[in-house]
Amino acid sequence: MRAAMYYGNNKLDIEDIPEPTPGEGQVKVKVSRNGICGTDLHEFYDGPIFIPPSDPHPLTGKAMPLVLGHEFSGVVTDLGAGVTDIDEGDRVTIEPLYRCGECRPCKSGHYNLCTVIGFHGLMADGGMAEYTVVPRNQIHVLPDSVSVEMGALVEPMSVAYHAAVLGAVGDQDSALIFGAGPIGIGLWFALRGMGLTEIDVVEPSPTRRQSIEKLGARTLDPTSQDVSALIADRTNGNGVDAAFDAAGVAPAVEAALECVGERRPLISVAIYDRPLPTPLINLVLRERRIQGTICYTSDDYRAVVDLMSRGHYDTTGWVDTIPLSGVVEQGFEPLRAGRKMKLLVDPTL
Known part of the structure; x- marks a missing residue:
């Protein structure tokens, strides 16, 4: 089978490798689509970062080289011993987290915070291939009303949904999203799914603003508008009930902390390339807080699939969809340059 094999910084080859065979408790999936994530870009251009370069990951036993891809969906083709509640032919999406089950976060139900967490496609051969094998606990069967292609978006939309839940907002509340990339779009959909109608998306890129506006979102351009003053005026100085940073830059964090109301959160969804200065006075005087968020749990997956x-x-x-053969030239490069928003890889092409 063909697969996108990662060998390190700027080294990725499309190769023919043996098809995997499911072991006990595992499921073999014929991949339909695999989304390219910002993490994949960081690994290719700046890595290895999360991918173990030499020492095998403790939960998967894998190290570089390995097949990339952790946002994917497909069709079950084979079952390992002991798997009895999944059928061949089931259309599935994958929750690509490996967890130990023994640490405090795992035992408390927050396995997305597992102290030795692993990811399919970063610490095990992933979904940028024609076939892959995953543990049974990573499988979510898709209902007939959700296409297998749409299933490849459940992972990034669950990242956004998990963050939206941490915002603790209700249908009468207001929210502010910084960044209109895929996660920002996912946040907008998640908050709308929770009943919010008062949502503004702050985005300096005209292309990204236009994309989310076509979906029905209300946007603000921070290059031509004073976002903090506008929000203060609109809310009579009270601020919004939650702000979400999906931009990952200092101006977004600073503006978000000025816009959020007293005792309300800024949910940090972004991965920051460098340390950011934190204006603590904005936290102290209004008892605001910054809340981190990472990944998702099965509850988030189920909620997203239900909305879908x-x-x-x-x-x-x-x-958009691209062929496996064009992962770098048609995928990584235009995404890094900001010419594309979200790309799904079709491993059959």
Whole structure:
């Protein structure tokens, strides 16, 4: 089978490798689509970062080289011993987390914070291939109303949904999202799914603003508008009930902390390339807080799949498909340059 094999910084080859065979408790999946994540870009251009270069990961036993890809969906083709509640032919999406089950976060139900967490496609051969094998606990069966192609978006949309839940907002609240990339779009969909109507998306890129506006979002341009003053005026100085940083830059964090109301959170969804100065006075005087968020749990996956089954997510204008053979030239390069929003890899092409 063909697969995108990662060998380190700027080294990725499309190779023919043996098809995997499921072991006990595992499921073999024929991959339909695999999304390219910002993490994949960081690994290719700046890595290895999360991918173990030499010492095998403690939960998977894998190190570089390995097959990339952790946002994917497909069809079950084979079952390992002991798997009895999944059928061949089931259309599935993958929750690509390996967890130990023994640490305090795992035992408390927050396995996304596992102290030795691993990811399929970063610490095990992933979904940028024609086939892959995953543990049974990573499988979510898709309902008939959700296409297998849409299933490849469940992972990034669950990242956004988990963050939205941590915002603790209700349908009468207001929210501010910084960044209109895929996670920012996912946050907008998640908050809308929770009943919010008062949502503004702050984005300096005209292309990204136009993309999310076509979905129905209300946007603000920080290059031509004083976002903090506008929000203060609109809310009579009270600020929004939650702000979300999906931009990962200092101006977004600073503006978000000025815009969020007293005792309200800024949810940090971004991965920051460098340390950011934190204006602590904005936290202290108004008892605001910064809340980190990482990944998701099965609850988030189920919530996103349920919203998808009701037609809640619209991929018009921001999701495209490319062939496996073009992962670097048609995938990584245009994403890094900001020419594309979200790309799904078709491993059959």
